[in-house]
Amino acid sequence: MKKIILLWCAAAALFAVGCRSSVGYEIRDGVLVFDEPQRAPGQASVLGLAADPIPVVRVGFIGLGMRGPSAVERFAYLDGVEIVALCDLYPERVEASQQILARHGLPAAAEYSGEEGWRELCRRDDIDLVYVCTPWQQHVPMAVYAMEQGRHVAVEVPAAASLAECWQLVDTAERTRRHCMMLENCVYDFFELTTLNMAQQGLFGEILEAEGSYIHNLEPYWDYYQGNWRLDFNREHRGDVYATHGLGPVCQLLDIHRGDRMTRLVAMDTPSVNGAKLAREKMGAETFANGDHTLTLVQTARGKVIHLQHNVYTPRPYDRMYALTGTEGYACKYPIEGYAFRPAQLAAAEVPDHENLNEHAFVPDEVREALMARYAHPIARDIAEKAREVGGHGGMDFIMDYRLIYCLRNGLPLDQDVYDAAEWSCIGALTAASLERNSMPVAVPDFTRGAWNEVQGYRHAMAE
Numbered sequence: 001m002k003k004i005i006l007l008w009c010a011a012a013a014l015f016a017v018g019c020r021s022s023v024g025y026e027i028r029d030g031v032l033v034f035d036e037p038q039r040a041p042g043q044a045s046v047l048g049l050a051a052d053p054i055p056v057v058r059v060g061f062i063g064l065g066m067r068g069p070s071a072v073e074r075f076a077y078l079d080g081v082e083i084v085a086l087c088d089l090y091p092e093r094v095e096a097s098q099q100i101l102a103r104h105g106l107p108a109a110a111e112y113s114g115e116e117g118w119r120e121l122c123r124r125d126d127i128d129l130v131y132v133c134t135p136w137q138q139h140v141p142m143a144v145y146a147m148e149q150g151r152h153v154a155v156e157v158p159a160a161a162s163l164a165e166c167w168q169l170v171d172t173a174e175r176t177r178r179h180c181m182m183l184e185n186c187v188y189d190f191f192e193l194t195t196l197n198m199a200q201q202g203l204f205g206e207i208l209e210a211e212g213s214y215i216h217n218l219e220p221y222w223d224y225y226q227g228n229w230r231l232d233f234n235r236e237h238r239g240d241v242y243a244t245h246g247l248g249p250v251c252q253l254l255d256i257h258r259g260d261r262m263t264r265l266v267a268m269d270t271p272s273v274n275g276a277k278l279a280r281e282k283m284g285a286e287t288f289a290n291g292d293h294t295l296t297l298v299q300t301a302r303g304k305v306i307h308l309q310h311n312v313y314t315p316r317p318y319d320r321m322y323a324l325t326g327t328e329g330y331a332c333k334y335p336i337e338g339y340a341f342r343p344a345q346l347a348a349a350e351v352p353d354h355e356n357l358n359e360h361a362f363v364p365d366e367v368r369e370a371l372m373a374r375y376a377h378p379i380a381r382d383i384a385e386k387a388r389e390v391g392g393h394g395g396m397d398f399i400m401d402y403r404l405i406y407c408l409r410n411g412l413p414l415d416q417d418v419y420d421a422a423e424w425s426c427i428g429a430l431t432a433a434s435l436e437r438n439s440m441p442v443a444v445p446d447f448t449r450g451a452w453n454e455v456q457g458y459r460h461a462m463a464e
């Protein structure tokens, strides 16, 4: 009897732990609505959060696999930073990044390795910013711990891998008053930035619909993810598990949680053919949850529609699908960069030969180039040349790091706040919920807890 009671207690404890890591839901008018936890006492909104200026930002990097070392390299080119510590599971990876610092004539950083070395790094009180480039499964534990130790944190995409984790990031940032920025680099691509500037100046009129995707055949990379973490994750998770590259730029165009918000989505996917074959061959797996191609439609409170796609399995050219349809114009980046407008609109824009334009085709190359020069985004203008030189996906990665450091040094709100991180990352969990219920509509949580309409329009903060 005693044994049975003990077993029952153990089962109950496990169940309680499991409940805490998932989020409850109900079905309301045919829409699946996840619970939105109330803000705990002692927590306050971090909308517009600005921390004290940090003249020299002291940084610690965790995760030095395929992505991390290129971040270390980019930081070596930035003014106003000090690379204090490097950490990876494997000491040899730390050593390889140490060589990057040596090549740049920078002092050696402190070294951490092993499963738990990252905790020691976070506890150092001479670090202002922890920069996380580890597998998705570790982003939230690391980000939360770093904030709890008083550090600001920048975390690779997606910032969180479940809905519960999205809330954990929001709650920790609100409780600790620390920045938590997701490192969504695609919002800094030159075409996206320029188009955002054009949109904010009204060239496209009212934006009705926008598109984004991650279509990238990862065949050449599967063997290199440490411990096979990515295929492992995809084997277990259906849905758009990597939505932020497509969604981030779209959310900035649509002023998400700055006057509008995503309200609900529906998702559909294809069978997993290549993914299942890959997992069978590489892992002996008999099942594979992630469909080869996943499509999602998201509606916003103001009635706009976002179209997202995910496919990392088929031989198809790289495509982030970035496109927008406005009442007065159109922009798209793939497969070719193009803009379309009514000719009369461009008369004031000082572009060549605007009389010969028509609205049925993209503007000619020289007009597009003139527009892009004229509307180059102010945050990129001064560092465009250096960004192209340093590189990182053509320069966008460097602009991202530059902006992160610029805002921290000037005590400004960051370009991406913790609500962006949660909103853009929750798509994986929400699309899975829709797919598992025959494409049922799923409500998108309001991570700002009612403050999504307080700020009007997305803007990058600039020092006076």
Ligand SMILES: NC(=O)c1ccc[n+]([C@@H]2O[C@H](COP(=O)([O-])OP(=O)(O)OC[C@H]3O[C@@H](n4cnc5c(N)ncnc54)[C@H](O)[C@@H]3O)[C@@H](O)[C@H]2O)c1
Binding pocket: 062, 063, 064, 065, 066, 067, 068, 087, 088, 089, 090, 093, 114, 115, 116, 117, 118, 133, 134, 135, 136, 138, 156, 157, 158, 183, 184, 185, 224, 225, 226, 227
């Ligand atoms: N924004 C982009 O364009 C972009 C591009 C590539 C990857 N990423 C993101 O970067 C992250 C890393 O991806 P990757 O391709 O470099 O994967 P990877 O497997 O090559 O690297 C992950 C690294 O983290 C280390 N690591 C794992 N557990 C650790 C621990 N407990 N402590 C310290 N280090 C640990 C591993 O040893 C490995 O070196 C992912 O989130 C991925 O989505 C983003």
